[in-house]
Every structure is written in structure tokens, then in C-alpha cells.
Amino acid sequence: MTELYRLRSVTKRYGANVAVDIEALTIAAGRLYTLTGANGAGKSTLLGILAFLLPPTTGEIFYAGERIDWKSDIARRRRKVTLLHQSPYLFGGTVFRNVAYGLLARGSAGKIADQAVDRALATVGLDRFRDRDARKLSGGEAQRVAMARALVLKPEVLLLDEPLANIDRETTGLLETVIASLPAQGTTVVMTTHEPDRSGRLNGGSIVLEGGKVAHADL
């Protein structure tokens, strides 16, 4: 097992409220984890920390063995990790513009980027949506575009915040298949869910949060 994340005495506070208080947590590379817990347990906050979007109030995070310095190299670290929100934001413009956004941010453009976008859209079953207005998609379609936008980057880590909530059964099945295939391609997945049995279905590990603390971890 290759260690990818290691969290040591990590807390995140909002005023007097402690959203996350994790003594120790290790996440291995190339595995899939479900992250469960009641509303307010700290799941989304933990994902924000793992995505390097939310600096912890205290504690240390190691990624691939290196201690994270939140002040200097955080933009470079973020490019290894992509977070997909439960209710994803799609930029104005076409589906193509959305899916290509991260590639353009990395300086990748042209035919190779075009083909990568097409492949990502095909993976989520939206191969004919390339020129559609992103703001006129249904909730399920928007979720799939956001998934394609993350997949096209081939991130080392994909963090999914309730990716299967509020979407129809057909889309759920498709996205579950896509998500389950990612560890074999080398992508580590951490996915929040309210369905504890999902980790068994997806053949992954599980982390349970209670009051911001790790109550149980099957790593």
C-alpha cells in the first residue's frame, strides 16, 4: 500500500465551531474510499482540506510523503487533485468550454485537448453535448459534464461530494461504473455518501466521521 495522504492532528475551526478534528488519518494511493457521516459531521470540510482549498486551522498534511506548505506551492498541489461538488457549478458557455477549462488552465490546447474532451464526454455518455449551452442542461446532465470536466484532467485524486445525490437511477448506474473504474487507472477516489453500503458495492474502503472526528476507518 502506497501512502498518498497523511493527516496529523488536523483541525478546522469556524469561529468557535470545530468542523474537523482528526488525530490521524492515512489514505492510500489508487484506492476508493467512501466518506460517510451525518449532516454536519465534517465530510465536505474534510474534502475541502484534501483538495487543498481549505487550509486547516492546525495540524499537518503530507501528500505523497511531502509536507504541504499552504503558503508557497499550493497551486501546484491543487493540480493533482480535483474536487467535484454535489451541486457543481458550470461556467457560462458551452459544454466544451467547461470540460476544456482545466486543460486550458494547464496550458494544454489544440487537437489533443479536443480529443481528450471528446473522450471524457463519451465516458459519461454525453458525446453529442459538446456544443450545448452548459446552463441549459438538466441536473443529471450537469453532474455528468462536471464529472467529464474532472476526468479529462486525469487527476491523481478525485474527491466527490455526494456525486450521486439528486440524479436518476440510470445516471447513477453510469457514474458508479465510471467511479469504480478509476482506481484501476491509478486515480484515488474519496467520495462522500449517505449510503453506507455503497463502499461494499464499489469495493472500497470507508471512513466514518462523527462530529468532525474519525469514528471508524476501514482503510
Added chain:
Amino acid sequence: MDFLISSFAAALRLIGSLSPDVVDAVRTSLSVSAGATLFAALFGIPVGLAVGLSDFRLKGFAVTALNTLMAVPTVVVGLLVYGFLSRQGPLGALGLLFSPTAIVIGGTLLASPIVANYTLASVRGADARILPTALTLGAGPFRAVITLVGEIRFGVFAAVIAGFGRVVSEVGVAMMLGGNIRGYTRTMTTAIALETSKGEFSFGMALGIVLMTVALIVNLFLSLLQRR
């Protein structure tokens, strides 16, 4: 009533005949207003973004200060800039007083708080997911902010147009810093004030009609953008 009707008819004739005095005043007004709006946008948009996107100890004070600056009377701005540009002032050697540049400087000071406040309001009203989405997709902080500006572009355009509306319709700065020199610094508003005081009511009315038309176009455009 006959006076008003005959003045209105004379005003329309002046506009229709493209009277050089009317054309000059319109051209000066639009050019100094455009210049002031450009500089106000260059200053006000970054300020609005910076205040809206960052957390700092005196943020509440900064927001209050920006709001207060929006309400500063034009003559106070004129007085302040006059102090700097007059011969005895620190910038007197530049010889800018009573020039279009002086009106642009004053107009920039007038419009900048408006542009900054409208931009700030747009940032506050923006979807909170825009920046995290851009960042998690690999954008650096600068690109993420540019993406945000793109997403709230209609609000930013509205900010710029509101700034233009403020500058084109004011009279204090143009009068005090421009000096109302015919064919050089005479704007629509200063010409209206002067010609009306001279008894040339129809001339003032002609410029009033043009000014109202400009204001109408600006406001139509503004409300169009705010609906987007």
C-alpha cells in the same frame, strides 16, 4: 407655456442643424466622460474585486468608505482637484487646470467609487462555487479571478456604465476644473448652466435634450445588463 413650446422647437432646430456649439459641447462631454470612465474602470474594478474577495481587518471600514465616497458632492471633488492643479498647488507646474485632462481627473475620482461599489456588489452576489471550481480545476489565483470576472461580466459592465452616467451628467467638476471654455472644455452640462443664465434658454434646452438622450441610452443599457 408658449415660451416652453417655442424654446423646445428652437432646440430641436439647433440639434437638427448640428449647431457647432452644440456639437462641440456634446463631443467634449462624451470624450472627457469616456476618458474618466476608462480610468475609473482601471482603478475601480480591481478595488471592488480586492475588497470583495479578500478578508482583512478593516474590510467593514473599507466598504463604508467606498459607500461614502459615492456620495461626495461633485463640487467637493472639484475643489480638491483644483487645490492640487491650481498654480500654487503641488501639481500646478503641469498646467492642467482648465483643460479637458483636469475634467478627466476629476471625473475619474467621481466615478471610481461607483465602479468599485458596483463591482463589489457583483462579487458579493456571485455564486460562491465559482472560485473553488476554478481553483480545483487547476487555475491559479489570477486565472480564477479572471474567470470570476467573466462570470459576473454583466455586473461589471453595469458598474462601468453607472460610472459613465455619473460623469456625463455632473456639472461641478467640469465647471471648476474645465473652466467652461468654449470649444475646449465646455461640456453639455456647463453649457446648459451658462446659456440658460444668459437667457439662451433654447440652446440650453437643446443640450438638455441631447444629455437626456445620452442618459436614457445609458440607463436602458444598464437595465438591460442588470436583467442578464
